[in-house]
Amino acid sequence: MKTHVKALVVGGGAVGAGIAYHLAKFGWEDVMLVERDELTSGSTWHAAGLLPLFNMGYATTHIHDYSVKFYKTLEEETGLNAGFSVVGNLRMAQTQERMDEYMLYASTAETVGIPYEFLSPNQIKERWPLIKTEDLQGALYHPTDGYINPADVTMAMAKGARQRGVLIERKWQVDGYAWTGAHWDVTLTKMVEKGGNLVPSDEQVVVHAEHVVTATGNHAQRTAKLLGIKMPAIPVEHTFIVTDADPALQEFRKTNPEHPVIRDADAQSYVREERGGWILGTYERNAPARFEYSVPDSFRADLFQLDLERIEEQYMAMIHRMPSTEEIGLKDDFNGPICYTPDGNPLVGPAPGLRNMWLAEGFSFGITAAGGTGYYMAQMMVEGEAEIDMASLDPKRYGNWMTTEFAARKNEECYEHVYILHHPDEEREACRPLRTAPAYDRQKALGAQFGFVNGWERPNYYGPLDAPSSFDHDGRSFRRGAWWALAKSEAEAIREGAGLIDATAFTKHVVRGPGATAFLDHFTCNKLPKVGRINLTYALTGAGTTRTEYTIVRRGENDYYLVSAGAWTAYDADYLMKSAEDFMGAGGGYVDIHDVTSQWGVFAIAGPKSRDVLGEIVKDADPATVLGNKRFPWLSMREIELGMCPVMAIRVAYTGELGWELHHPIEMQTYLWDQLMAAGEKHGMKLCGARAQNWLRQEKSYRAFGTELGRDATPLEAGLDRFVDLSKEFHGKDAMVETGIRAKCVTLLIDGPKDADPWGREALYDGDTKVGRLTSGGYSVAFGKQIGMGYVAPELAVTGQKLKVKMLNQLWDAEVTEDSPYDPTNAVIRKDG
Structure with a gap:
């Protein structure tokens, strides 16, 4: 065994093998993989091996697409047949709403280049007569999909890794990680067989590894404890059963090819052929x-007791859909642990707070993701960034507020929701409410329908006061849900009068100290604001792409208040603090950073009458002018008093209207809420939520992190040239300039269907040629039509350019508009009192 390696991969399942293979393929030597038992002995061995290409997530779709293409090359390289059966995948729909979901899936898949076709019930019956189709609306078929043997593909990747110089060691368990400041000292213990169990021996070795990747599957909670971090990767039981041979199927196969994988999503199950019979997975x-805290030493390549009652509904649904299965018996069953996360996406990327420690945990579709994860993880490790934005999979999307109980219950919910309709406006109910601002109860009493943002409850919109508890759930749709008219009314109120939005979930950091100014000047790409002013700026990756968006408020010469997206608190904190450590380590002055997200509440008030509302309660010698342009200009900060509440007021509005963000001590929030509500009543102020705000910010072409802004586009590609100061040096500048403009962010006005808006996942066309994708979408109250933002080739990013948007399986007219189509000169937002 080597004791000094460039990279140590921990875990010998499909994901670990895929990472080891690709690290070597990208040119790293001295890569070693260790496995505590045998390769594939975790969840890999009992996985069904399905390869579902389609996914609502852009990054995940890319990962799955790479895997499927990569697996087809392994036999030629290694001589091992990975058992890939390219039979296609048939996603059936019993309802029109399910077909709407598939149409959104399909348009998202087009942005990655994945082929598909829609089939009618008659077309399904014609191809596969064993399927009952009378109660179907149709199906989505993707021909390049199929299934693979999990053990075979893992062994093929492992052989390919060995051929590229990777050392693979079995029966070694990691029992300790220690960071020396330059590398990891990883303590390994030799595991031995004893009475059928695998137990530690007295033999130990310490491996010095420059980088470590953990791909420990069901053992993720043990890994987290060894590293001193939190991660919500916890397994859930997954069942599939194997039937006896089906004579009807055997007769069909005499003259026909194998059935595709048959997904009856409305019955929460899938079926595929298996040696003349069927596999049913539920x-x-x-x-x-299971294994919320650790995996028992006695649990190896083991399974749980089958609970037939739990899957009775799905079993009967299989008989209904495939009537020939009614008379055949069961041959085998598998009920084993499959790791999950609360949102179903794996944890892929740098570990929080640690250097050169990489996580690849929480894979509920590990076989599908193994190859692509290896590829993009290797890109991040070797080249600094992946070619796609991996933020949606980043382990730091969950903060330290996350507990084991939360993860276990949300993972159970996520498992149950695999085939439940994935509405883009869905809000899942488990473990809620958890993080609530003080005004939560007041908002709820006034009809607030809440969204879940990094654990926080944030109003999405306000429903009727007499609405039943199921109002929000019943209002969801792939078209315009019941909430749509309410959000429209809220957006109109902000454009015409005044609206109040709770933005407490915003991430907030205080950065100060003698080195604060020099640090932030190099950390971000824009000029730093003067004292009392604010600026919008971006922290870049080493590849020159956008890592984080910040609003920086300068409160003193070396005293800054940074505001960033609420969904990314731990993600932003980790990058900010590690960058400050690097700055100080290179001889920079001392920088003190504090996450104050939970200490400050935020209300945003916006609209032509917002100054009138605040004027009712502001305490000042001259209340009539304190909020005017002379004393309080746009893009400035003032410490004001609203009644008895001290407020750090920032004159900025994400809606593009006259407005302020009111940052206040969280313990005074209910008092301030009551003051604002009383003052607002005199001026017709309306309570508004995040959905209306999202529409309005698109009318101003305000880019959002996680949609338009990410690690796959530079600020210049995002069209943010005015926020980039090329006269100074900053992190990522050279790479940004060298990258050039590969694509350009644009805003489009869309003449779409009367009952639907884009969600920001749709393909863009120039004639019949796919030329880009939407990243955001919604409805514009200012223009009375759909609106969206997205990326197209630079030559198409021209005002007036005619394009098409793929929605509901049709192409709809769209036109590239000027940046900030609503109030392009910012006259409204600068309006004086």
Whole structure:
């Protein structure tokens, strides 16, 4: 065994093998993989091996697409047949709403180049007569999909890794990680067989590794404890059963090719052929989380007891859909642990707070993701960044507020929701409410329908006061849900009068100290504001792409208040603090950073009458002018008093209207809320939520992190030239300039269907040629039509350019508009009192 390696991969399942293979393929030597048992002995061995290409997530779709293409090359390289059966995948729909979901899936897939076709019930029956189609609306078929043998593909990747110089060691368990400041000292213990169990021996070795990647599957909670971090990767039981041979199927196969993988999503199950019979896999309710704290030493390549009652509904649904299965028996069953996360996406990327420690945990579709994860993880490790934005999979999307109980219950919910309709406006209910601002109860009493943002409850919109508890759930749709008219009314109120939005979930950091100014000047790409002023700026990756967006408020010469997206608190904090450590380590002055997100509440008031509302309660010798342009200009900060509440007021509005963000001590929030509500009543102020705000910011072409802004586009590609100061030096500048403009962010006005808006996942066309994708979408109250933002080739990013948007399986007219189509000169937002 080597004791000094460039990279140590911990875990010998499909994901670990894929990472080891690709690290070597990208040119790293001295790569070693260790496995505590045998390769594939975790969840890999009992996985069904399906390869579902389609996914609502852009990054995940890319990962799955790479895997499927990569697996087809392994036999030629290694001589091992990975058992890939390219039979296609048939996603059936029993309802029109499910077809709407598939149409959104399909348009998202087009942005990655994945082929598909829609089939009618008659076309399904004609191709596959064993399927009952009378109660179907149709299906989505993707021909390049199929299934693979999980053990075979893992062994093929492992052989390919060995051929590229990777050392693979079995029966070694990691028992300790220690960071020396230059590398990791990883303590390994030799595991031995004893009475059928695998137990530690007295033999130990310490491996010095420059980088470590953990791909420990079901053992993720043990890994987290060894590293001193939190991660919500906890397994849930997953069942599939194997039937006896089906004579009807055998007769069909005499003259026909194999059936595609048959996904009856409305029945929460999938079916595929298996040696003349069928495999039925289920995603049923009440499947329990397992191994919340650790995996027992006695649990190896083991399974749980089958609970047939739990999957009875899905079993009967298989008989309904495939009537020939009614008379055949069961041959085998598998009920094993499959790791999950609360949102179903794996944890892929740098570990929080640690250097050169990389996580690849929480894979519920690990076989599909293994190859692509290896590829993009290797890109991040070797080249500094992946070619796609991996932020949606970053382990730091969950903060330290996350607990084991939260993860276990949310993972059970996520498992149950695998085949439940994935509305883009869905809000799942488990473990809520959890993080609530003080005004939560007041908002709820006034009809607030809440969204879940990094654990926080944030109003999405306000429903009727007499609405039943199921109002929000019943209002969801792939078209315009019941909330749509309410959000429209809120957006109109901000454009015409005044609206109040709770933005407490914003991430907030205080950065100060003698080195603060020099640090932030190099950390961000824009000029720093003067004292009392604010600026919008961006922290870049080493590749010159956008890592984080900040609003910087300068409160003193070396005293700054940074505001960033609420969904990314731990993500932003980790990058900010590590960058400051690097700055100080290179001889920079001392920088003190504090996450004050939970200490400050934020209300945003916006609209032509917002100054009138605040004027009712501001305490000043001259209340009539304190909020005017002379004393309080646009893009400035003032310490004011609203009643008895001290407020750091920032004159900025994400809606593009006259407005202020009111940052206040969280303990005074309910008092301030009551003051604003009383003052607002005199001026017709309306309570508004995040959905209306999202529409309005698109009318101003305000880019949002996680949609238009990410690690796959530079600020210049995002069209943010005015926020980039090329006269100074900053992190990522050279790479940004060298990258050039590969694509350009644009705003489009769309003449779409009367009952639907884009969600920001749709393909863009120039004639019949796919030329880009939307990243945001919604409705414009200012223009009375759909609106969207997205990326196209630079030559198409011209005002007046005619394009098409793929929505509901049709192409709709769209036109590139000028940046900030609503109030392009910012006259409204600068309006004086």
